Amino acid sequence: MIHPWMPTSPCGTGCLGGQDATVHRLLRILRVTAVVAVVFLSLVSLLFLPFVGGRGRNWLTRAIFRAVLLAMGVRLVVHGEIPGPGRGALVVNNHTSWLDIVAVNAVRPMRAVAKKDIASWPVLGWLVTAAGSVYVDRENIRTLPGTVARLADSLRGGSMVNVTPEGTTWCGLTHGRFRSALFQAAIDGGVPVLPIALRFRQNGGTTTAPAFIGDETIIDSVRRTAALKGLVLEVHVLAEIAPGRAADRRELATLAERAVDEVLAPASLPAENHWTSSVVEVAR
Template sequence: MSHAWMPTSPCGDGCLTPGAATVALPRRVWRIGAACAVVLLALAASPLLVLRGTREPLARLIFRSVLRAFGVRLVVHGGEEFRLAAHGRGALVVNNHVSWLDIVAVNALRPMRALAKREIASWPVLGGLVARGGSIFLDRERLSTLPGTMAELADALRAGSLVNVTPEGTTWCGLASGRFATAAFQAAIDGGVPVRPLALRYRLADGRETTQPAFIGPESLIDSLRRVARLRGLVLEVFVCEEIAPGRAADRRELAALAESAVRSALGTVHPPRRSRGRSRRLPAVAAG
């Protein structure tokens, strides 16, 4: 079942940029096999993830190993203070949403919990890792569960967790993008924590931006995994934007607009200003990719 409030994207196969260099079939098979091996080893080592001293280094190693398995080079711009920040300080970490690789990149940068759609738990390769990472799962087909999920998110933030949210609510090709929904930003306000925007961009080794890693249209996750495994010289850039401090925005709508503006500015894209709708309601449209 779907609802009018569920986010949708017009992006599809026609958005995929041509001209990307590819690797041979044996290399593609090896990449997918290596990624699956990393995940299986991670699941076997999952008891170590509950130990405070080993959790973050081990989780970061796992997600970086998944990127390496697929031949993806991670390039991070700025944000050293974020990567080295002390534990126990909660923050809502938001980013534009292009690919399932986004999840891997964010956790390779700094492992954290996530607000994720319920279906991700059943995904091959990533589902088990996301679930064991303490994700808060959102049932987007049952609007009645939204208040409880947002309360759980606020509690996690208040307790000192970093929680990653994709406010666009669904994946876009990267050249096109969606607006930031506001519900999760209310959780940041209620939890009294800052918002940290991240901007993600995919390009080829020659510097051209590419939409090939995008998880869009009716394709399955397996189809997307295969396409990413074909790519040669894929670079995933992460721009760590300035933190938005608690109290800087008057309400969740303004807070969402500030975060969205930071991401678009880092990527060099601009959206028209949001139209005023008067006073925000308690629970607006939700987003979890």
């Protein structure tokens, strides 16, 4: 059912450019083969998750997500640091690609709020479900209060939970408005909001090539992304927004959106050879 609350994006296949550098067909095949291998290994690893403890699960989950990036030829560069476990926080980021959730969990495994159809995706769906994700039915607005309540309980219990408040993917040159509904969970849970800005770069500039938009399937997107040469995914971990700083969920969403905007604005793009010492390269 389509309703006014359901987020939509104007981005389509016309936003994908078409002049992006690509690798040889053989390397594309090798990358896809490597992703299939990660699929198999991740299935095997799920059998061991109940027996390795919290620290072991975090290590194993992060290793699998990093393996996905390596298989796809994506170089992950992290600016800043996501706090360690033990304290709840609502982690919010702009949403461009299926690689977003891979990147966040490659840095710091955490629970997520995801649309329900992700549960059926190969690899990502299994891993996200195993991580204890909360699924939201975007087509049924009546389920939203229950989702917010479950999310607040998780945050209150000390979990970090990743949310994409735009509710859908955009091309990467721009992003959508941060919708306020799920920010209520941070207020109810009494936890901070941690904004993260994600940006895809190729040949020193921002690229839309990895965007998961339009009517393509996850398989189509994986094949197209595997063909890209020199893809870099930047993760900018921004300052926390402390509990009580915002008067309500709408102001809280606005503060988080503005923080992400400051990084993604064209004037703030860093030169390729002028990254600061806070940059940590975690995958090649």
